Amino acid sequence: MHYKSLSTSVLLLLLGSGEALAKVSIQVANQLGDNLTVMGAEKAANLSGTIPKYMGGLPENIEADPLADIYAKETPLFVITHENLSKYESQLTDGQKALFKKYPTTYKMPVYQTHRTSRYPQAIIDKAQRNALTSELLDGGNGIINFDESIPFAIPKSGLEVIWNHVSRYRGGSIERNSAQLPVQRDGSYTPVRVRSQLTAPQYLNGGFSEKDDDNILFYFTQAIKSPARLTGNVLLVHETIDQVNQPRMAWSYNAGQRRVRRAPQVAYDAPSSASDGLRTSDQVDMYNGAPDKYNWKLLGKQEIYIPYNSYKLANPKTEYDDIVQAGHINQDLTRYELHRVWKVEATLKEGERHIYGKRTFYVDEDSWQIAIADHYDNRGELWRASEGHALQFVNANTPWYVSTTTYDLFSGRYLVELNNEEKDPFNFGKQMKRKSFTASAIRRSGRR
Numbered sequence: 001m002h003y004k005s006l007s008t009s010v011l012l013l014l015l016g017s018g019e020a021l022a023k024v025s026i027q028v029a030n031q032l033g034d035n036l037t038v039m040g041a042e043k044a045a046n047l048s049g050t051i052p053k054y055m056g057g058l059p060e061n062i063e064a065d066p067l068a069d070i071y072a073k074e075t076p077l078f079v080i081t082h083e084n085l086s087k088y089e090s091q092l093t094d095g096q097k098a099l100f101k102k103y104p105t106t107y108k109m110p111v112y113q114t115h116r117t118s119r120y121p122q123a124i125i126d127k128a129q130r131n132a133l134t135s136e137l138l139d140g141g142n143g144i145i146n147f148d149e150s151i152p153f154a155i156p157k158s159g160l161e162v163i164w165n166h167v168s169r170y171r172g173g174s175i176e177r178n179s180a181q182l183p184v185q186r187d188g189s190y191t192p193v194r195v196r197s198q199l200t201a202p203q204y205l206n207g208g209f210s211e212k213d214d215d216n217i218l219f220y221f222t223q224a225i226k227s228p229a230r231l232t233g234n235v236l237l238v239h240e241t242i243d244q245v246n247q248p249r250m251a252w253s254y255n256a257g258q259r260r261v262r263r264a265p266q267v268a269y270d271a272p273s274s275a276s277d278g279l280r281t282s283d284q285v286d287m288y289n290g291a292p293d294k295y296n297w298k299l300l301g302k303q304e305i306y307i308p309y310n311s312y313k314l315a316n317p318k319t320e321y322d323d324i325v326q327a328g329h330i331n332q333d334l335t336r337y338e339l340h341r342v343w344k345v346e347a348t349l350k351e352g353e354r355h356i357y358g359k360r361t362f363y364v365d366e367d368s369w370q371i372a373i374a375d376h377y378d379n380r381g382e383l384w385r386a387s388e389g390h391a392l393q394f395v396n397a398n399t400p401w402y403v404s405t406t407t408y409d410l411f412s413g414r415y416l417v418e419l420n421n422e423e424k425d426p427f428n429f430g431k432q433m434k435r436k437s438f439t440a441s442a443i444r445r446s447g448r449r
């Protein structure tokens with residue numbers, strides 16, 4: 001149920017009492033904008049001053065080039081290598097330490113001054129503050145009720161609430177993206193799979209939110225493959241739901257070779273994601289997505305971790321894929337790490353459930369609610385894959401988002417990286433989209449070669 005579904009009288013009662021469906025009390029919610037930022041992060045600097053006080057993030061500038069490197073003149077404070085790893089281990093994840101161990105002569109992490117650049121539109125901030133008083137998890141945590149658009153739990157009390165903040169976070173409202181997925185082999189060879197994807201929350205559709213059609217929809221999504229030729233024309237359509245207990249994710253796929261649209265219930269959980277060469281599961285897209293019901297979720301508190309941030313070098317449109325892709329891992333000279341506070345959430349597979357990952361650990365940036373790092377373990381407890389989300393603040397859309405994601409397979413030495421550098425119009429925020437574009441008939445038309 002969207003917040004829009006609540007009557008005015010019920011809404012006033014909830015906001016006035018802080019009880020009934022309220023997730024936190026008004027007294028607790030009053031921390032937002034006080035000792036917490038309006039989105040729920042700690043406002044103050046850390047004790048050492050290496051994480052600064054939050055000062056509001058980067059201001060919106062719709063005319064600006066969001067990929068222009070505003071920190072181009074900065075140099076690393078230091079570079080973590082295999083030789084000095086022990087000095088920084090307490091602020092690294094298991095996945096990061098495993099990459100140093102697997103690639104001791106080439107893997108490194110340049111660490112820069114921390115800038116808390118994340119910022120959201122005022123309308124999203126207002127909704128997050130109201131949601132804190134009303135949003136609740138459904139039984140089992142497989143959905144949310146009394147929630148409006150973004151960030152249901154600005155003051156989370158559980159790991160599931162943190163994960164739902166990531167899943168539901170604002171991503172510019174609507175966006176068309178042109179990107180390339182590069183499955184990289186052990187020797188560094190790769191064939192880009194170029195895709196065009198569209199994502200929109202129902203509030204941003206042309207014609208606006210429809211109570212009849214959109215009440216349980218978190219977002220609509222399509223992905224059309226543009227190359228290579230053997231995959232060209234294949235299209236995926238997803239209707240992502242809010243209450244996934246009563247209405248699981250709805251998905252359809254169009255196969256250009258067969259010229260058929262089929263329901264695709266397998267586009268979930270540990271099914272291989274499209275064009276990933278088996279290196280990423282469906283629920284690893286966007287670092288994590290979908291129904292969380294297969295896992296028990298535990299909130300392990302906050303840590304100060306070196307995470308990818310303000311990743312302008314990696315997003316530079318003048319940088320070619322060959323400059324980024326190397327055997328084993330991407331060119332770490334193009335990465336930027338900063339010290340940030342993150343929520344640490346551990347997911348362990350429920351007894352009787354099946355998934356290729358028996359345990360997963362997520363590190364969620366406190367300012368943006370984006371997962372910055374995710375470590376994935378197999379069912380023997382061995383660390384299998386390490387993922388990173390390289391992000392920056394898109395000032396033209398007033399939202400943080402990824403410019404690249406990486407998933408490293410620590411067993412095979414292969415990895416998957418998503419890039420945009422060589423693509424035309426990589427990020428088109430605010431594009432007007434029609435509801436009928438997210439139908440089975442629409443993907444059949446769009447997928448014809």
